[in-house]
Amino acid sequence: MAIPVPLPRVVKFENDAYGMFIHWGIYSQLGQGEWIQHLKGIPMDEYVKLKDSFTADQFDAYKIAMTAKNAGMKYIVLTTRHHDGFSLYDTRGLSDFDAIHSPAGRDLIAEFVDGCRKAGITPFFYHTTLDWYQPSFNEDFDAYLEYLRASIEVLCTHYGPVGGFWFDGNWSKPDADWKLDELYGTIRRLQPEAMIINNTGLSHLGELGHPELDSVTFEQGRPTPLNREGMSKYVAAEMCQTINGHWGIGNHDFSNKSTGELIENLCACRKVGANYLLNVGPTAGGQIPKLQEATLEVVGDWIRLHNKPIYEGKPSLIKGQGDNFALETEDGRTYLFIHRLSIDGHANVTTGDGGTGPKAFTGVHQEISSVRWLDNNEELSFTHDPQSGLLCFQATGYPYGDNLVVRIAVIS
Structure with a gap:
């Protein structure tokens, strides 16, 4: 309907x-x-x-x-x-x-x-x-x-x-x-x-x-x-x-x-x-x-730091694991919201466990040339199969001194 x-x-x-x-x-x-x-x-x-x-x-x-x-x-x-x-x-x-x-x-x-x-x-x-x-x-x-x-x-x-x-x-x-x-x-x-x-x-x-x-x-x-x-x-x-x-x-x-x-x-x-x-x-x-x-x-x-996806983002059919999710904007961009990342740094000054590493999303059928963090433009390595729609990217941790609570990656 x-x-x-x-x-x-x-x-x-x-x-x-x-x-x-x-x-x-x-x-x-x-x-x-x-x-x-x-x-x-x-x-x-x-x-x-x-x-x-x-x-x-x-x-x-x-x-x-x-x-x-x-x-x-x-x-x-x-x-x-x-x-x-x-x-x-x-x-x-x-x-x-x-x-x-x-x-x-x-x-x-x-x-x-x-x-x-x-x-x-x-x-x-x-x-x-x-x-x-x-x-x-x-x-x-x-x-x-x-x-x-x-x-x-x-x-x-x-x-x-x-x-x-x-x-x-x-x-x-x-x-x-x-x-x-x-x-x-x-x-x-x-x-x-x-x-x-x-x-x-x-x-x-x-x-x-x-x-x-x-x-x-x-x-x-x-x-x-x-x-x-x-x-x-x-x-x-x-x-x-x-x-x-x-x-x-x-x-x-x-x-x-x-x-x-x-x-x-x-x-x-x-x-x-x-x-x-x-x-x-x-x-x-x-x-x-x-x-x-x-x-x-x-x-x-x-x-x-995240104006565009917060105000213009619409719910997406792309699905993440756990609380992670995607929003899409009318210009064709997709934004991936990632929860509970850990902070990179020396063991004597960082707290928390896990959170970094591969993040998987399904339903990503468009061609992808890059995945990067929205806040600092850091390029992230990824693998992607457009036919199956599986995207997996390597989520790096927060630089020491940062914690965005929810970090957003943009794929293009």
């Missing part, structure tokens, strides 16, 4: 490859994650007082956008409203539980969009569908859905073209009629080129939903290949993940993922053609924590 041709907005999304997720709101002042009100059972009439101390005095949208850009990220998804019901945008009369009515006194989403555009980053809007603040969510669901739709209409009409809308919360009422035709129809009418994504949650990774959706989601889990044969439309895939264990900032969460793990996760996403959406949790004032900022910068350094 045929695979549908992706729409231009989906092509752009897949080529963007890597994005920043930002969870930030009044909950950030407590430093215990974005679910603190719900998990701690804080009465809403007490919780809402956090609005009175929300200043956003360190929020610099352009600086954040440049941090994303330097990290190799092409888009940012920001929580315009999370489950606690507080909006970072001017809701224009729909509610006074928003940034305009806080000491910040500003439309922070307007600043976010402006900062992204100045930095050449595509802005996306996260928006909750679940709402702990609005009584109508439980008492008059139809009225709540109109409030939600009107909120999205505000976001569609006051900030210019945006990359997309990233919804989250339908899993809270799995059997309800969310009137998605009306919600998504508002976006298609006012932002026809916007991606529409609705997170299926931890228990339904990669699940397809409403026909207007443009991407499936994999929350905190590596994506699996999508079988798009016979689909009514081509949908993308995206993995979203935290740097530590919280989406919103956790002041005492010291379990941060290493740069090596993040690089491997990015490669695992690209292996199956999925995007990687990596979260940061800004401080109460709106500043990305220094460790997270530095972590992103290091991953960005790795991406700069």
